[in-house]
Every structure is written in structure tokens, then in C-alpha cells.
């Protein structure tokens with residue numbers, strides 16, 4: 001299940017419910033990616049962004065995090081505005097977009113039914129999040145999109161949740177890194193204005209200022 005690189009195999013079977021959903025999607029949509037979605041970005045990056053899990057018709061279809069559904073629209077527009085990407089995001093994994101000093105992954109690599117991974121699945125997939133963090137030698141900042149990503153990142157770093165509660169635009173110092181939080185840039189959150197463009201950009205402005213100082 002775990003490749004020597006620390007990445008999940010395309011047929012990773014550690015989460016039975018997600019494997020069953022993967023197989024159903026493979027049958028229904030054989031042209032889709034339908035596998036654990038790999039990280040996207042710069043291995044030498046100082047910034048790692050951690051989302052929740054692939055969307056069924058987004059990253060699960062295209063094979064690239066936050067690509068192909070509405071969750072990527074605000075994220076990639078904002079990354080471009082704060083010089084964390086080069087090229088034009090066009091909702092396709094072959095759109096030529098490159099990330100600069102930035103890497104994106106998810107707390108859970110496989111698409112969950114109704115976008116809701118359960119606790120066992122989040123815990124199971126953390127080994128791959130920890131492997132990602134461990135291989136990024138220049139890493140300084142992790143941005144967590146949503147409370148589930150926040151909790152899994154803190155557990156991956158060995159930080160007690162009570163010592164660093166989730167909050168939009170919160171910043172937490174850990175022994176090794178700085179962790180920022182944002183509400184997830186999902187369509188639900190942007191449509192309900194729980195997360196506005198201005199709120200999201202303010203988080204990235206703070207991260208950019210910290211990296212540039």
C-alpha cells in the first residue's frame with residue numbers, strides 16, 4: 001500500500017469504504033483518475049497547503065488537487081495573485097500551471113462519499129501527510145483549509161489540539177513550523193459567504209509577508 005517513496009499506491013486498500021467507492025467510480029467513470037490523488041507543486045516549497053479530500057468530479061476526476069471543480073477557482077486565483085503560481089489555471093491537470101514555492105495536498109487522498117471522510121480514514125491517511133511533510137526540507141508554513149485538515153496536520157506534527165484551536169486566520173507556532181488556518185474554499189463556504197475573497201486573500205497576504213520578510 002505504501003510505496004518506497006512514502007506515497008500511497010494507486011490501489012491503496014487501507015480504507016475499505018473508500019476503496020469500495022473508488023471501485024464504484026471506476027466502473028461508472030472509467031476515464032476518470034479514480035485513485036489516491038498525489039500532491040501537486042514544488043518539492044522545495046516553503047508553503048504546504050492541506051485541504052480535506054478530493055472532490056468526486058474535481059480532483060478525483062482530473063488527478064490534481066483542487067482541479068476541475070469550484071473549490072479550485074478561488075484557491076488558484078489567489079495563489080496566482082500572491083505569486084505562488086505561474087501559468088493559467090484552466091481546471092485541467094494538463095493546463096500547464098506550475099506552483100512556485102508552494103505544494104498542495106489533502107488530509108485524505110481518496111475521494112470520500114458526500115465529501116465526508118470518517119475519523120478512521122483521516123487517521124489512516126495521515127501516514128502519507130506525515131511523509132509529505134517530512135520530505136519538504138525547506139518547509140516553513142502549513143496552511144490548513146478547514147478544521148479537519150487543521151486537526152490532522154496538528155496530529156501529524158505531534159501538537160495537542162487544545163494548544164492550537166482552529167480558527168479562520170489563526171496562526172500557530174509549533175516547534176518546527178508555523179501553521180495558518182483558513183475556512184475551506186469550498187463552494188458552500190463561498191456561496192454562503194462564510195469565506196469571502198477578501199478573507200481568503202488576507203490569509204495569503206499574511207503568509208506572503210511572512211515568507212518575504
Ligand code: SF4
Pocket residue numbers: 008012013014015018019036108109110121124125128
Ligand atoms: S484515503 Fe489514504 S490511506 Fe485511505 S485508501 Fe486512500 S490513500 Fe490509502
